[in-house]
Amino acid sequence: RKEVEQDPGPFNVPEGATVAFNCTYSNSASQSFFWYRQDCRKEPKLLMSVYSSGNEDGRFTAQLNRASQYISLLIRDSKLSDSATYLCVVVDSNYQLIWGAGTKLIIKP
Amino acid sequence: DVKVTQSSRYLVKRTGEKVFLECVQDMDHENMFWYRQDPGLGLRLIYFSYDVKMKEKGDIPEGYSVSREKKERFSLILESASTNQTSMYLCASTPGTSGGLIYEQYFGPGTRLTVT
Numbered sequence: 001r002k003e004v005e006q007d008p009g010p011f012n013v014p015e016g017a018t019v020a021f022n023c024t025y026s027n028s029a030s031q032s033f034f035w036y037r038q039d040c041r042k043e044p045k046l047l048m049s050v051y052s053s054g055n056e057d058g059r060f061t062a063q064l065n066r067a068s069q070y071i072s073l074l075i076r077d078s079k080l081s082d083s084a085t086y087l088c089v090v091v092d093s094n095y096q097l098i099w100g101a102g103t104k105l106i107i108k109p
Numbered sequence: 110d111v112k113v114t115q116s117s118r119y120l121v122k123r124t125g126e127k128v129f130l131e132c133v134q135d136m137d138h139e140n141m142f143w144y145r146q147d148p149g150l151g152l153r154l155i156y157f158s159y160d161v162k163m164k165e166k167g168d169i170p171e172g173y174s175v176s177r178e179k180k181e182r183f184s185l186i187l188e189s190a191s192t193n194q195t196s197m198y199l200c201a202s203t204p205g206t207s208g209g210l211i212y213e214q215y216f217g218p219g220t221r222l223t224v225t
Contacts, residue, residue, distance in 0.1 A: 099151030
């Protein structure tokens with residue numbers, strides 16, 4: 001089992017819809033969590049951190065479920081410009097960053 | 110505006126050649142990283158450095174070496190390129206010291222290396 005797993009997708013979603021995807025992690029001692037966004041042929045960029053209490057930034061909401069060991073990302077009122085690959089990152093107890101392989105999202109007009 | 114630059118966007122090399130990939134950051138960050146990214150796999154850490162002349166092996170250091178002679182520059186070296194090193198190589202930097210790994214990573218644009 002991979003340490004960090006994501007559904008590779010693609011998720012094909014109509015513009016304006018709400019979409020959510022998860023990222024599961026295997027190490028229960030993991031301590032920090034992030035979502036990065038990577039556009040096609042570009043570098044990853046930090047989208048948001050994931051706090052224990054959840055985190056909302058505009059149309060984006062990130063949640064952490066420690067009991068089930070997953071983090072989630074919800075995008076409301078999706079825009080064409082949200083099309084990208086979303087990478088989750090888990091920081092383990094040794095401060096090592098473990099990257100998921102990413103979930104590809106395609107927003108269709 | 111923060112900036113991480115990489116010496117080449119695309120590179121084609123022959124098997125057995127020595128390859129140098131350069132990364133420069135202008136943010137005075139202590140930590141610098143080299144990753145490779147392959148389809149279906151997450152970013153995999155090759156090497157990182159938390160100070161000048163310091164280096165630490167990541168998850169897949171075999172076949173690679175690094176050099177950090179100046180704070181702003183971190184070089185990745187493929188001593189003898191092989192076809193299985195065809196990949197996207199990403200350089201990143203973060204501020205801070207030992208705990209700096211949990212800070213935001215700033216990435217360069219990547220170098221797509223093809224080894225034939």
